[in-house]
Each structure stands twice: as structure tokens, then as C-alpha cells.
Amino acid sequence: MKSKTNKTQTNKKMWGGRFQEKMSSIMERIGESISFDKRLYREDITGSLAHAKGLEKIGILSRDELKNIQKGLSQILHEIESGEFEFHSALEDIHMHIESRLTDLIGNTGKKLHTARSRNDQVSQDVRLYILKEIQEIRKLIFQLLETLLLRAEESVNTIMPGFTHLQVAQPIRASHYFLSYFSMFLRDYEELDNVEKTTSILVLGSGAMAGVNYPTDRDFLKNELQLNSISLNSMDAVSSRDHILQFLFFASQCMVHLSRFSEDTIIYTSQDYSYIQLSDSLTTGSSIMPQKKNPDIAELIRGKTARVISNLNSLFILLKGLPMTYNRDLQEDKISLFDSVDQLKISLEGITEIVKSMKFIPENMESALKKGFATATDLADFLVREKNIPFREAHELVGKLVEICVKERSNLFDLPEEKRKNLSDFFIGEEYFEAISLYNSCDKKDVYGGTAKNRQIEQIEFCKNKLQEIKIKSNKVFVI
Numbered sequence: 001m002k003s004k005t006n007k008t009q010t011n012k013k014m015w016g017g018r019f020q021e022k023m024s025s026i027m028e029r030i031g032e033s034i035s036f037d038k039r040l041y042r043e044d045i046t047g048s049l050a051h052a053k054g055l056e057k058i059g060i061l062s063r064d065e066l067k068n069i070q071k072g073l074s075q076i077l078h079e080i081e082s083g084e085f086e087f088h089s090a091l092e093d094i095h096m097h098i099e100s101r102l103t104d105l106i107g108n109t110g111k112k113l114h115t116a117r118s119r120n121d122q123v124s125q126d127v128r129l130y131i132l133k134e135i136q137e138i139r140k141l142i143f144q145l146l147e148t149l150l151l152r153a154e155e156s157v158n159t160i161m162p163g164f165t166h167l168q169v170a171q172p173i174r175a176s177h178y179f180l181s182y183f184s185m186f187l188r189d190y191e192e193l194d195n196v197e198k199t200t201s202i203l204v205l206g207s208g209a210m211a212g213v214n215y216p217t218d219r220d221f222l223k224n225e226l227q228l229n230s231i232s233l234n235s236m237d238a239v240s241s242r243d244h245i246l247q248f249l250f251f252a253s254q255c256m257v258h259l260s261r262f263s264e265d266t267i268i269y270t271s272q273d274y275s276y277i278q279l280s281d282s283l284t285t286g287s288s289i290m291p292q293k294k295n296p297d298i299a300e301l302i303r304g305k306t307a308r309v310i311s312n313l314n315s316l317f318i319l320l321k322g323l324p325m326t327y328n329r330d331l332q333e334d335k336i337s338l339f340d341s342v343d344q345l346k347i348s349l350e351g352i353t354e355i356v357k358s359m360k361f362i363p364e365n366m367e368s369a370l371k372k373g374f375a376t377a378t379d380l381a382d383f384l385v386r387e388k389n390i391p392f393r394e395a396h397e398l399v400g401k402l403v404e405i406c407v408k409e410r411s412n413l414f415d416l417p418e419e420k421r422k423n424l425s426d427f428f429i430g431e432e433y434f435e436a437i438s439l440y441n442s443c444d445k446k447d448v449y450g451g452t453a454k455n456r457q458i459e460q461i462e463f464c465k466n467k468l469q470e471i472k473i474k475s476n477k478v479f480v481i
């Protein structure tokens with residue numbers, strides 16, 4: 001099924017009027033972007049369809065010509081999607097490929113399509129449409145992750161796990177609190193997409209190469225055709241700005257950093273020394289030499305991909321920083337960073353969702369880590385403050401001494417014999433002592449909005465449920481979850 005497409009290939013460039021010599025092989029190889037920008041084919045066709053309608057509206061195309069262009073473009077769409085379409089680096093980029101194929105298919109009318117347009121406004125428009133489409137895909141993936149985190153939070157209100165600072169056991173938390181901490185991060189990411197959308201959803205067509213076009217292009221009409229929010233104010237800024245890509249890449253980096261932190265937790269919590277959680281076999285790999293190994297590669301890879309995505313943001317910053325106004329060919333490279341970040345982010349979101357879905361806690365290991373880590377020492381000090389009227393600094397000192405004895409005795413607050421506690425203070429005896437150091441009580445004392453007490457967990461879960469419901473209602477118009 002090859003070869004019927006794209007006859008216009010090698011020697012004759014579509015912009016070749018003034019050129020005598022054939023393009024050198026190195027120019028062709030360095031200049032082509034079709035190897036990566038072919039993924040813009042849909043957006044390029046969508047943009048061209050709107051542009052063609054606009055041309056008909058101002059009398060550049062007749063009705064019949066418009067119809068031919070529409071037919072031709074839909075045939076091209078079909079050819080590309082069915083794999084019949086041939087790509088050649090001689091045709092440089094996706095814009096040239098589609099235009100050239102259109103002329104093959106419908107003859108001279110195809111040559112009218114580029115009236116009142118430059119590839120400079122065209123490529124910017126295509127990329128904007130592409131980002132808007134991918135935002136919807138990414139919204140779905142974040143939403144699924146949020147749903148999964150919330151589900152796990154609901155299931156684990158009664159599971160107690162260690163919370164860390166400095167990677168040292170700090171205080172007990174309900175496992176739901178842990179899941180909801182990531183829910184909060186990814187909710188912010190989801191909401192950040194509104195800003196990216198706002199900067200991206202702009203009509204650029206009509207800006208031409210950089211100064212505008214010599215035709216009365218109805219930009220308002222094009223804006224509505226492409227369902228965009230606003231129209232670019234200045235044609236020079238329009239063809240040279242990549243702020244929308246920067247914003248997207250910043251969003252992607254931030255979201256990846258969140259995914260990477262979760263990955264890091266997973267790597268630590270699954271290690272032998274911790275063993276707080278277990279990953280399902282299906283998400284882990286073995287070692288070719290060590291038969292006992294079960295490695296959390298998926299989390300490590302996501303942590304690794306985060307470096308790539310951050311580099312992509314950095315790469316675009318560097319690409320832009322020295323560019324004189326307006327369009328410069330350097331900008332062709334912007335898409336490499338963008339496409340890679342889109343791919344890495346999407347696969348990573350899927351990966352973390354699977355980890356969250358399948359991870360299993362090992363509560364006894366978490367409990368013993370909490371005990372070993374004196375995680376309720378602060379609660380004991382607070383008990384002295386509250387019940388025994390001891391100033392906090394003194395209480396801190398006293399509990400510090402108790403911890404020191406435990407360390408010497410290779411014991412913990414729970415197992416240290418009563419007489420040893422009593423030696424230090426009469427306050428450290430009886431049932432009230434155990435109540436003061438209880439892991440569950442410690443959580444439930446954190447009864448502040450946003451805290452890890454049970455009722456506060458239920459409150460947070462309720463809030464998050466409503467939030468997801470709101471998102472669902474708002475986005476149902478745009479995507480089906």
C-alpha cells in the first residue's frame with residue numbers, strides 16, 4: 001500500500017522559486033522535522049480546515065474549492081491514520097507533507113491553501129491545538145490517580161504508619177493521611193492545567209510570518225472554529241512566543257517531581273530494612289544474577305524520567321533565552337522537548353496509579369518501626385504539659401532522658417519495665433502512661449483541620465470526594481471519565 005502518496009518529493013521545494021541549486025544532503029537532514037512533528041498531523045489538518053473556511057469567507061476560495069480542499073484533507077487524514085501515507089525528509093515537515101499531498105490529490109486548488117498563512121503562524125497554532133488535546137488526556141490520567149489515592153485513603157483510615165522528617169521516624173499518621181498528602185499535590189497539578197490552558201488556548205492564525213497578513217482574515221471566526229478562548233494581540237509575539245510550551249513543561253516537571261517523590265517513598269518502603277509495603281509481582285523485576293531479588297524498577301524508572309522532563313523545561317528555557325524577535329528556526333526544536341515530556345508524564349502517571357492500586361501495607365513492620373523510633377515521645381511530653389502542669393521545655397527534657405534510658409537498655413517506650421520508668425519520674429506509670437504513648441491516640445490528638453485524627457481524616461476524605469465530583473461535573477462537557 002506504499003508509494004501512492006506524496007509525489008512532490010526531492011528536487012523541487014515548495015518554497016524553491018528563487019533557488020538554483022539543489023539542497024545539500026546535510027541541510028536536508030538537519031532541517032527535517034517530519035521525523036518528530038508528524039505527530040501534529042491531526043492538528044495541522046484541523047487548522048487547515050478552519051483556515052480554508054476562512055479563505056472561502058473572504059472570497060479567496062470558491063465554495064467548490066473549499067469542498068475539494070475539505071475532501072482532500074479528510075482523505076489525507078485517512079491515509080495517515082491507515083499507515084498508507086509516505087513521509088520523506090525532503091518535504092521537511094508535517095505542514096509541507098500535507099500541503100504537497102493535497103496538491104497531488106486535488107491539483108491547483110491545493111496550492112491556494114497557503115494564502116494568508118505562513119508556517120510560522122501555522123506551526124504555533126498546531127502546537128497549541130496539540131497541547132490542548134494532550135491536556136485533556138493528562139486530566140483523565142491525573143483524575144484516575146486522584147480517584148485511586150482517595151480509594152486507598154478510605155480503606156486505610158485505621159492503618160497506622162510512620163510519618164518521617166529527615167527520613168527519621170517522626171510521628172504516627174493514619175495511612176489515609178499519607179495518601180491524601182499526595183492527593184493534595186496532584187489536585188494542585190490538575191488545577192494548574194487551567195492556567196496552562198489559558199495561555200495555550202489562543203488563536204495565532206492571521207499573524208502570518210510575523211507582521212500579519214495582506215488579507216482581511218476574520219480572526220474571530222477562526223477563533224470560534226477552533227474553539228479557542230482568545231486572539232493573540234500582536235503578530236510578532238504570536239509567532240515567536242513559546243510561553244505556552246514553557247508553562248506546560250513547568251507543569252509537567254512539577255507533576256513529575258510529585259510522582260518522583262512518591263516513587264522514592266515506594267523504593268524506600270519496599271526495601272528490606274523498611275518492608276512497610278509490598279508491590280505486586282507484576283510491577284517488579286528480578287535480577288539476572290541474584291535469585292532473591294524483587295526490584296521496584298517501575299518507581300526507579302519514573303524517578304529517572306523526572307530528570308528528563310525537568311531537562312526538557314530547562315532545554316526550552318535555553319532555546320528561548322537568546323532568540324531575537326521573531327521566529328527563528330531554532331524553534332523547530334521546541335517540539336522535541338514537548339513531545340518527550342508529554343510521553344514521559346503520561347506513562348509515569350499510569351505507572352504510579354498502578355503502584356497505588358496494588359501496594360499492600362505490612363502493618364506490623366510499620367508498628368515496630370514506630371515503636372523503635374520513639375514516635376510518640378512528643379505525645380508523652382504533651383501529656384506532661386497537659387495533665388501534670390509541667391512546662392514544655394522541662395517535659396521535653398524529661399522525655400528525652402527516658403528515651404536515652406530506652407536506647408541504653410535496647411528497649412522502647414512500650415517495653416521498658418515500669419520500675420525503670422518510675423526511677424526517672426512518677427508520671428511515667430500506670431495506664432495513663434500507655435494512653436499517652438499510644439499510636440492511635442497520638443493520631444487522634446492531632447484534631448486540627450488538616451490533621452491526622454480520625455475525624456479529620458473523614459473530613460478530608462469528604463472534601464476530596466466533593467472535589468472529584470466537582471471536577472467530574474465540570475469536565476464532563478470536555479471528556480468522559
Ligand code: ARG
Nearest residue numbers: 033093119120123329331332
Ligand atoms: N518545521 C518548522 C518548525 O517547526 C515550521 C516553521 C518553518 N518556518 C520557517 N520560517 N522555516 O518551526
